[in-house]
Amino acid sequence: MHLCVRRRGARRSCYDVAMRIRLICLLLLAFMVGCDRDNSFPSRPITLVCPWAAGGGTDRVSRQMAMLLEQRLGQPVSVINATGGKGVTGHSRGLTARPDGHTLTMMTFELNTMHWAGLTDLTYQDCIPLVSVNEDYAALMVRSDAMWATIAELEADIQSEPRSLTASGTALGGAWHLALAGWLTSADLEADAVTWVPSAGANPSLQQLISGGVDMVCCSLPEARTMLESDQIRALGVMSPKRAVGFEQVPTFVEQGRDWTLGGWRGLALPRDTPPEVVALLSEHLIAIVSEDSVDGSFAAFMESQKFDHTWRDPEAFKTFLAENDRKLGELLQSDSMKSINTDRFSPMAYPWLLIGMMGITLAGLWIKRNTETQHDDDESAANPSVPVRGFANAGAVIAAIVAYVCLAEQFGFLVVVSGLLLALLVRFGTHWMTSVIITAVTVPAVYILFATLLRVPLP
Amino acid sequence: MIAAGIESVLQWDVIAVIAIAAIYGIAIGAIPGLTATMAVALMVPLTFYLDDVQAIAAIVTTVTCSIFAGDLPTTLVRIPGTPASAAYADDAFALTRAGRHVDALKICLWFSVLGGLFGTLVLAVAAPPLASLATRFTSFEYFWLYLLGLSCAVIVSPGSRLKGALALLMGLLLSTVGLGTDFSTPRMTFGFDQLITGVSFIPAMIGLFGISEVLRSAIRFSDSKRSDPVTRTGSISEGASRGIVALATQRLTALVRSSSIGATIGMLPGAGADIAAWISYAVSKRFARDPSQYGRGSTEGLADATGANNAALGGAWIPALVFGIPGDSVTAIAIGVLMMKNITPGPGIFDAQANPDQASLVASVYVTFVLANLVLIPVGLAAIRAGSLLIRIPRRILLPLIVLFCIIGAYSMSGSYFDVWLMLAMGLVGFGLEAKKVPLGPIVLGLILGGELEHRFLQSLTVSSGPMSFFGSPISVLLGLMCLLLWGWPLLSRVIAKPGKTNP
Numbered sequence: 034m035h036l037c038v039r040r041r042g043a044r045r046s047c048y049d050v051a052m053r054i055r056l057i058c059l060l061l062l063a064f065m066v067g068c069d070r071d072n073s074f075p076s077r078p079i080t081l082v083c084p085w086a087a088g089g090g091t092d093r094v095s096r097q098m099a100m101l102l103e104q105r106l107g108q109p110v111s112v113i114n115a116t117g118g119k120g121v122t123g124h125s126r127g128l129t130a131r132p133d134g135h136t137l138t139m140m141t142f143e144l145n146t147m148h149w150a151g152l153t154d155l156t157y158q159d160c161i162p163l164v165s166v167n168e169d170y171a172a173l174m175v176r177s178d179a180m181w182a183t184i185a186e187l188e189a190d191i192q193s194e195p196r197s198l199t200a201s202g203t204a205l206g207g208a209w210h211l212a213l214a215g216w217l218t219s220a221d222l223e224a225d226a227v228t229w230v231p232s233a234g235a236n237p238s239l240q241q242l243i244s245g246g247v248d249m250v251c252c253s254l255p256e257a258r259t260m261l262e263s264d265q266i267r268a269l270g271v272m273s274p275k276r277a278v279g280f281e282q283v284p285t286f287v288e289q290g291r292d293w294t295l296g297g298w299r300g301l302a303l304p305r306d307t308p309p310e311v312v313a314l315l316s317e318h319l320i321a322i323v324s325e326d327s328v329d330g331s332f333a334a335f336m337e338s339q340k341f342d343h344t345w346r347d348p349e350a351f352k353t354f355l356a357e358n359d360r361k362l363g364e365l366l367q368s369d370s371m372k373s374i375n376t377d378r379f380s381p382m383a384y385p386w387l388l389i390g391m392m393g394i395t396l397a398g399l400w401i402k403r404n405t406e407t408q409h410d411d412d413e414s415a416a417n418p419s420v421p422v423r424g425f426a427n428a429g430a431v432i433a434a435i436v437a438y439v440c441l442a443e444q445f446g447f448l449v450v451v452s453g454l455l456l457a458l459l460v461r462f463g464t465h466w467m468t469s470v471i472i473t474a475v476t477v478p479a480v481y482i483l484f485a486t487l488l489r490v491p492l493p
Numbered sequence: 494m495i496a497a498g499i500e501s502v503l504q505w506d507v508i509a510v511i512a513i514a515a516i517y518g519i520a521i522g523a524i525p526g527l528t529a530t531m532a533v534a535l536m537v538p539l540t541f542y543l544d545d546v547q548a549i550a551a552i553v554t555t556v557t558c559s560i561f562a563g564d565l566p567t568t569l570v571r572i573p574g575t576p577a578s579a580a581y582a583d584d585a586f587a588l589t590r591a592g593r594h595v596d597a598l599k600i601c602l603w604f605s606v607l608g609g610l611f612g613t614l615v616l617a618v619a620a621p622p623l624a625s626l627a628t629r630f631t632s633f634e635y636f637w638l639y640l641l642g643l644s645c646a647v648i649v650s651p652g653s654r655l656k657g658a659l660a661l662l663m664g665l666l667l668s669t670v671g672l673g674t675d676f677s678t679p680r681m682t683f684g685f686d687q688l689i690t691g692v693s694f695i696p697a698m699i700g701l702f703g704i705s706e707v708l709r710s711a712i713r714f715s716d717s718k719r720s721d722p723v724t725r726t727g728s729i730s731e732g733a734s735r736g737i738v739a740l741a742t743q744r745l746t747a748l749v750r751s752s753s754i755g756a757t758i759g760m761l762p763g764a765g766a767d768i769a770a771w772i773s774y775a776v777s778k779r780f781a782r783d784p785s786q787y788g789r790g791s792t793e794g795l796a797d798a799t800g801a802n803n804a805a806l807g808g809a810w811i812p813a814l815v816f817g818i819p820g821d822s823v824t825a826i827a828i829g830v831l832m833m834k835n836i837t838p839g840p841g842i843f844d845a846q847a848n849p850d851q852a853s854l855v856a857s858v859y860v861t862f863v864l865a866n867l868v869l870i871p872v873g874l875a876a877i878r879a880g881s882l883l884i885r886i887p888r889r890i891l892l893p894l895i896v897l898f899c900i901i902g903a904y905s906m907s908g909s910y911f912d913v914w915l916m917l918a919m920g921l922v923g924f925g926l927e928a929k930k931v932p933l934g935p936i937v938l939g940l941i942l943g944g945e946l947e948h949r950f951l952q953s954l955t956v957s958s959g960p961m962s963f964f965g966s967p968i969s970v971l972l973g974l975m976c977l978l979l980w981g982w983p984l985l986s987r988v989i990a991k992p993g994k995t996n997p
Contacts, residue, residue: 080908087534087822093829100538112534113908117690118672118679125686126909150677152689199956204674230632230955231674233948236825240762240818246631246956259817259828263839330541338833375677378955384947385669385681388662395659402655424712431704431711431896435917438900439910451897458893462711472890480901488520488527489535490905 074134074311078109080491081301082130082138084123086116089234090256090341094166094299095139097335098322105318110137111489119143119204121153128160131443132304134311137163142208142297145359149366150206150375157359158305161312162351164319165300167336168344169253170273171212172283174266176242179249184270184289187249188220195226201238202251205231206375209251211365212272212295216286218370219293225373242266253297254280255340272296279340298358300351316348430461447485447492452477495617497849498856501546502864510547511864514554515872521555522562523876525572525699526902529559529766530822537826545834546857552827553858554865556806557609560766561873564601564799565880568594570895572703572902576694577766577802579937580774582702587790595881596736600792601799602873603737604748606866608800611752612759612807613862621843624815626968627760632952633963637972638761639946642768644979645775647935656931664939665946667692673944675951687911694940696903696912697919701933703899704920707892709927740796747797751777755801759808765821766802771938773801788932807862814838814855 079102083095092114099110115123120143127138140160148156173184181187191198202209210231214224230247232238235256242250243265250257250266254277260266261280268283272295276285286293301319303312323345327333336343346354365371434454441450452473459469484490501507514536521532532555540548563575564585571586573579588597615623630638643665647657671691672679682688741748751773758769777797778787787794809820810827817838819825828838836842842851883891903916923933953963964970978985 082908087530087826089825092534093537093826096534096538097541114534115690115907115909117693119674121672122687122690126907152672152679206677207674228955230952231948232952233674236819237762240628240812241631241952243628243816243818244631246952258832259837259839262837263817263841265816265839335541335833338835339829340832377676377678379675379951381676381678381680385666388666388669392659392662392666395655395662398655399653399659402653427711428708431707431892432917432921434893434896435704435900435913439913443910451900455893455897458896459890462889462892464889468890476894476897480897483520484901484905488524490527490901491908492901492904 074308074314075106075108077135078111078485078491079103079106079134080130080136081110081112082123082127082136083112083114084116084120084127084139084141084143085114086234087114090169090253090339091139091141091299093339094336094341097332098139098166098301101322101332102318105322109486109489111485111491113491119147119152119207121147121155125153125155128155128302128304130304132306132308134303134307134315136304137315138302139299140302141299142358145355145362146206146208146211146366149363157355160302161305161307162348162355163301163303163312163316164323164348165298165344165346165351165354166323166332167342168296168298169255169342170271170277170294170296171209171251172254172257172271172277172280173213173216173269174239174242174250174252174257174261175248175269176245177264177267179267181269184286184291187269188222191217191222191226195223196228198249199228199230199247200249200251201230201232201241201247202235203232203238205229205377207231208295208297209235209253210374211362211371213251214371214374215295215365216272216291216293218368219291223373224370229374239266254283255342258340278342279337298354300346300355312348320347427462430458434458442493448477448481450493451480495856495859497853498858498860501853501857502550502860504546507547507550508864510543511550511554511861511868514551515558515865515868518555518558519562519872519876522559522574523565523880524902525566525574525703525898526695526905528575528695529556529563529577530826531906532556532559533823533826537830540830541833545831545836545854546861548830548834549827549854549858550861550864552823552830553861554868556823557803557862557865558869558872560803560806561602561605561799561869562876564598564605565876568597568601569880569884570703570891571706572895572899573698573937575766576698576937576941577770577805578799579698579702579767579934580770580802581795581798583788583932583934584791584795586706587788588792588795589884591790593790594884595877596792597795598877598880599737600740600796602870602877603741604796604800605803605873606869607741607748608752608755609803609806609866609869610863611749611800612756612804613859613866614807615753615756615804616807616810616862617859620811621815621840623757623760624811627762627812627820628816628818629966629968630761631966632949632956633965633969634972635761635764636946636949636953636963637969637976638758638764639942639949641972641976641979642764642772643938643942643946644976645772648775648778648979653930656929657935660926660931660933661935661939664936665943666939667697667936668940668943669947673948675948685911687909690907691944692915692940693906693912694937695906696916697940698937699899699902700916700919701923701936703895703902704916705923705927705933707895707899708920708924710888710892740792744793744796747777747780747793748800750780751797751801752804755804756808758801759805760811760820762812762818762820765809766805767941769805769808770798770802774798803866810858814842814858815840 081095081099083092085091095112099112103110115126124144130136147153200213210229217226218224235252238250239260241247270286270289271277271283272286274294322332325331333343456469456473460466485492521527533552560577563578566572566574567578567582568585568589571582573582585597647661670681670688672689679689754773755769758764774794777794778784809824812818812820813824813828819828836851842848842855903912964973
């Protein structure tokens with residue numbers, strides 16, 4: 034009896050060793066396959082990083098561009114929305130990605146303001162500009178029943194009673210806030226003579242405008258198009274050098290005697306150290322896309338249908354434009370009159386500290402309650418069954434698998450790492466190794482096809 | 494006008510689009526990490542090749558189906574497929590544990606359909622007057638609404654209310670991480686550049702619910718070759734359909750109540766299906782005969798909340814069509830698509846005399862909603878059947894697969910490895926908190942609404958002239974009173990109940 038148990042134990046460990054060897058062999062094989070990543074371009078799906086949320090203007094332009102680029106390159110081009118941090122997240126994700134051409138970024142105006150505001154070290158010099166695709170200028174909207182007909186009338190009201198009017202359009206220190214402050218200083222008013230009410234974007238701001246929450250909204254004309262066309266709001270002026278295409282009835286600020294223009298732009302770029310031949314190939318395709326005439330299905334036709342401006346620049350012109358734009362914005366943002374737009378109205382840490390305080394009170398309450406109701410708690414803990422060591426090892430394996438994925442996926446590719454991890458976990462949880470191999474061989478490619486090809490999720 | 498709408502929708506090509514969109518919506522909704530918004534955003538370039546009715550049909554059907562499909566992983570493995578399902582994750586999963594996952598899913602399906610149809614009715618009947626209500630919401634009203642939503646989380650949390658409050662505060666604190674719209678410097682990022690975005694709630698939600706559950710199962714997991722009891726006791730729909738008819742007739746008023754809440758919240762820009770589910774769930778618990786069941790597998794709470802989140806979808810189109818203000822992120826995309834087809838939403842498109850084409854298009858939105866909800870029934874039943882197969886897979890195979898899907902889900906939202914770390918960290922936190930019987934739902938809600946609450950509060954402070962501004966309009970007085978009542982209720986009820994009753 035005793036012997037029998039031992040023998041079975043020994044056989045079991047023998048089996049274990051054999052299984053491990055097989056597993057290691059499999060992993061090694063997979064590893065070698067993984068290392069053989071093609072160096073030609075494009076060798077795998079391409080990611081287009083959009084720093085702004087799904088559904089917004091930049092997102093729509095990005096997705097259209099991705100579709101057209103995909104038709105030319107023959108590799109899937111998928112858009113990811115790396116949002117937040119006022120654009121810092123997306124720009125830095127895209128421009129610090131592996132410089133092999135497989136990560137493009139749809140850059141916006143904020144690239145040239147965020148480093149002046151001290152949010153990041155990233156500047157236009159960290160990118161290789163490809164093409165710029167549009168330029169939308171700021172415009173000033175008021176409710177249809179507002180009493181101002183021109184910019185001058187509004188300025189007079191602001192002058193007579195500073196800080197009594199409110200404006201919205203984007204986050205604190207965002208593009209449209211800058212546009213408003215710039216206009217005010219150009220009219221010899223304080224940059225904060227109109228109180229800026231930060232908001233998440235043009236849509237919520239326009240809703241606040243209609244509901245009477247704010248007095249004016251500064252955003253681009255296409256963003257306000259639906260409400261302009263249904264006469265709920267009207268535009269007092271647009272901050273462009275000449276009237277905007279599609280909105281010819283809106284006068285410019287320059288026409289109204291205010292020498293002030295400010296526009297947002299969008300353009301594609303690659304990380305700094307991308308190989309020149311990749312840059313050349315992509316530039317060629319992109320120029321072909323943006324310069325195509327407005328026929329059905331072309332980029333120009335899309336931009337027209339959305340009433341987005343369709344001014345584009347080739348890589349050289351875009352580069353010069355970026356440098357010039359950055360210098361201009363730097364001067365503006367560093368001038369004394371503009372300091373106010375990046376000043377917090379409220380202490381940023383007040384609310385978190387309040388929450389921490391309330392958490393402390395709640396914890397104290399729980400502690401008191403526990404001490405008064407000890408009986409109850411003892412029952413609960415007694416009911417918990419003891420956990421076997423093997424259980425903790427299982428949990429450890431799950432955690433290890435996730436950590437391993439994060440550390441290895443980028444190096445060896447999705448298919449290899451996930452296959453290895455899935456196999457290891459299945460075996461760890463007691464599935465027969467043959468079954469595990471079959472499950473892995475079926476699921477992983479299926480998952481890859483489902484996500485990367487059908488659903489356009491960029492997998493490593 | 495409706496006839497024209499029906500005519501334009503009942504074409505073979507449109508119906509084909511609806512069928513494909515339904516399957517696509519189910520697939521995306523059922524995968525944690527992919528939201529309904531993403532499903533629609535992915536479709537936008539394709540809508541270029543569709544005509545306007547087809548494009549609308551595709552969007553409406555995708556969203557309807559994906560919001561229901563979010564309930565599938567919620568019920569089967571306790572990972573909310575979309576944030577709208579988080580409110581009742583515990584109830585749905587408790588039913589699965591009791592072997593009643595098919596019942597739970599059928600409730601989700603039928604009440605989703607009923608809620609969706611009710612939302613459509615509201616949209617069709619009352620769009621213009623309701624839309625003007627929605628545009629009256631200034632930052633003050635939003636502040637009260639968000640506060641109300643957050644209070645609901647504490648009310649609905651099963652067990653100790655203090656622990657619910659603790660969980661909510663943790664969620665709120667997490668929501669302050671990063672660079673918000675109201676400040677010029679990032680907060681509490683502790684030197685991590687990736688945290689400037691804040692704690693993204695999709696990976697956090699997958700971690701809190703999914704990974705913590707996987708860890709718990711893994712620890713309880715014994716390497717016996719038999720699968721766990723859940724799969725064995727799974728009674729395949731013994732009279733489930735009859736049970737649902739009974740539940741629906743019995744809860745008719747509740748259905749109307751929760752769908753109205755859903756449609757009303759859905760039409761407010763910035764508040765969507767997720768908040769609708771929470772508030773409806775809380776109201777449901779408040780009126781319930783046996784509130785102690787909530788959070789432990791209450792079919793009533795499940796039915797009410799799942800109906801509300803689908804009703805919210807129709808509501809979101811109200812301000813979108815009437816004013817061109819999107820009610821949620823999906824209708825924001827829909828407006829973009831409509832404009833691509835040279836249709837500008839606004840009061841004008843309801844005028845059948847001036848714009849017969851556009852008015853019939855509006856009608857076709859209603860018809861599509863009805864059709865989408867009807868298509869959801871067979872597709873949903875098929876999905877439930879497929880999902881029930883999933884749960885029969887032995888745990889030793891299922892757990893590794895769930896881990897795989899959690900990783901992909903967390904990663905795919907924004908293609909960031911940091912989000913996978915975040916998921917793991919939140920999984921460990923969730924595991925620890927569950928061991929201490931702290932509910933996880935309020936953390937997710939705090940994370941979703943916390944930033945909005947602070948933002949609207951600061952907006953209100955910026956424009957306010959004094960504390961009384963917070964009660965400046967009838968709507969804000971109403972919402973404010975509801976908040977105060979909600980907080981004061983336990984005290985109040987004790988005062989009222991005191992005479993005649995001994996201390997329980």
